[in-house]
Amino acid sequence: MRGDAFAFWLREPGVGEIRPAQLPEPGPGDVLVRTLRSGVSRGTETLVFRGGVPVSQYAVMRAPFQEGDFPGPVKYGYLSVGVVEHGPPELLGRSVFCLYPHQTAYVVPADAVVLVPEDVPPERAVLAGTVETAVNALWDAAPLLGDRVTVVGAGMVGCCVARLLTRVPGVRTTLVDVDATRAGVAAALGVDFALPADATGGRDLVVHTSATSAGLQQSLDLLVAEGTVIELSWYGDAVTRLELGGAFHSGRLRIRASQVGAVAAARRGRRTAAQRRALALELLRDPAFDALLTGTSRFDELPDVMPRLADGSLPALCHTVTYDEG
Numbered sequence: 001m002r003g004d005a006f007a008f009w010l011r012e013p014g015v016g017e018i019r020p021a022q023l024p025e026p027g028p029g030d031v032l033v034r035t036l037r038s039g040v041s042r043g044t045e046t047l048v049f050r051g052g053v054p055v056s057q058y059a060v061m062r063a064p065f066q067e068g069d070f071p072g073p074v075k076y077g078y079l080s081v082g083v084v085e086h087g088p089p090e091l092l093g094r095s096v097f098c099l100y101p102h103q104t105a106y107v108v109p110a111d112a113v114v115l116v117p118e119d120v121p122p123e124r125a126v127l128a129g130t131v132e133t134a135v136n137a138l139w140d141a142a143p144l145l146g147d148r149v150t151v152v153g154a155g156m157v158g159c160c161v162a163r164l165l166t167r168v169p170g171v172r173t174t175l176v177d178v179d180a181t182r183a184g185v186a187a188a189l190g191v192d193f194a195l196p197a198d199a200t201g202g203r204d205l206v207v208h209t210s211a212t213s214a215g216l217q218q219s220l221d222l223l224v225a226e227g228t229v230i231e232l233s234w235y236g237d238a239v240t241r242l243e244l245g246g247a248f249h250s251g252r253l254r255i256r257a258s259q260v261g262a263v264a265a266a267r268r269g270r271r272t273a274a275q276r277r278a279l280a281l282e283l284l285r286d287p288a289f290d291a292l293l294t295g296t297s298r299f300d301e302l303p304d305v306m307p308r309l310a311d312g313s314l315p316a317l318c319h320t321v322t323y324d325e326g
Contacts, residue, residue, distance in 0.1 A: 008102040008302045010072045013051025014310070016303040023107050031087030031110045036095065038102045038299075039079035039126030040319040042156055043211060044234055046310040048076050052236035060261070064099045065108065077101035079129045081122040084113070091115070097128045097281060102302060104323055114277045120284045123296075123320050127160065127289055130318070131280035132260060133232070134160035139264035140256065141230045143205055146170035150203045151191075152219045153210030154182035156318050157232055159292050161207050163189045164283065174199065176218070177210075185317070188291035209233055213241045216255075225251040230258050295319040 007021040026032050040046070044061075047053065051071040053061050058070045068074035080100040084091045087110055096113035100106050116125045134157060143149055143165065151162045154177035165173040166189070174192040175182065176199045186193035194200070196214075201222045208219040211233035219229045220242070247253065258264070263271055295316040297305045302321060308314035 005103055005105040006299070007075050007104075008077070008299070008306075009068070009075050010049055012072045014049065014307060015072075016049070016306045018300060018303065021103060021106075023105060026086050026107050029110055030107050031091055031096070031113055032085045032105065032107050033080075033082035033096060033098060033100075033113065034085050034105045035080055035082040035103060035299075035323045036122040037081045037126050037323070038077065038100075038321045039129075040077075040306070040309055040316075040321065041079060041130070042309060042316060042319070043209075045077060046306070047234065047236045048074070049306050049310045052238070054237045057236075063101065064112070065101060065106070067101075075101045075103075079126045080106075081116060081125045081128075082106075095122060095125065097125055097277070099129060102299065102321055104299065111274070114274060114281060116281055117285060120281060123293055124284055124287075124289055125281065126320055127156070127284060127292060127318060128277060128280045129260075130156045130292075131160050131164075131283055131289070132277050133157055134164050135276055135280055135283070136260050136264050137161055137207060137230055137232055137258045138164055139266045140258040141205055141207065141228070142266060143168050143171055147204040148172060148202065148224075149205045149207070150174045150176055150199060150219075150222050151207045151209065152176045152199075152215045152222075153208060153212075153233070154179065154185060154193075155209055156292060158207070158209035159185060159189060159317065160289070161209065161232070162186070162191045163286070163288055166190045185291050189288055203227060205230070207232060211235055211238070213239075216240065217242055220248060220253055220255070221246075223247075223251065223253050226253075227251070228254040228256055231255055232258050292317045293320055296322060299323050 005021045053070045078099040095116040175186040183193040206219040207230045
């Protein structure tokens with residue numbers, strides 16, 4: 001054994017705790033990673049913390065290195081950055097990203113980690129999983145030059161999508177959210193901002209990430225005829241209600257789901273998930289993504305911090321977790 005580590009577990013919905021974890025001796029194809037930073041996904045991870053995963057989705061929603069089962073006890077998470085302390089020479093001493101839960105150290109196959117570019121700091125690199133989701137969404141959406149695009153929902157995923165859209169020539173992007181304070185984040189990302197009541201219609205494409213019925217309804221209402229909503233939200237066990245008696249049929253509108261579990265059909269067969277993740281890390285050379293890093297706590301504070309993130313009393317986009325870096 002390589003000695004003890006410590007992991008954050010959801011003991012039961014709404015209750016987290018720190019548990020010891022024993023690390024196996026790394027095999028010839030493994031790496032031992034000492035964690036530097038991890039990130040809390042405000043959408044999926046807090047939904048898991050509240051116990052909101054439907055029974056029918058227990059298998060689908062498993063994280064790559066999850067232990068336990070929903071609704072708990074379960075070790076869940078997927079935004080981790082650390083330094084390789086044992087492994088192949090080309091990885092030794094390098095910072096890597098891994099889809100691993102919140103844990104002080106872990107042993108995984110070497111092909112489960114992706115190198116972090118040397119000019120991307122660990123706290124920004126935790127966004128790799130979210131930027132990867134945004135990359136997949138844009139592969140699904142296929143925005144065209146000059147498109148008028150709105151992103152409804154200024155959470156982690158929505159903000160990452162909005163920033164990537166700024167790289168498409170001629171595209172003018174508006175970020176819509178009920179929280180007026182997100183206007184400052186939108187400005188840092190280089191996109192326009194509007195409250196729902198002020199959002200402009202006639203959009204060629206709308207990307208929806210708010211995980212609310214109202215947000216999805218507005219996304220449809222903002223479209224031009226023949227327009228498409230790319231639906232990125234995960235609703236869990238919440239009921240979604242829409243009014244489809246208006247322009248939905250006459251305007252031949254479309255709602256298309258996009259989910260990161262599979263590479264978008266437009267790139268499937270030409271890109272692997274690992275290549276998609278490496279692209280996300282390259283895109284994180286952009287310091288504008290630092291606007292999404294809005295809170296930090298120590299690993300040992302997670303049992304107190306997660307309930308506050310889940311109920312909204314601790315507002316954040318991406319809340320990062322720090323570890324003992326020696």
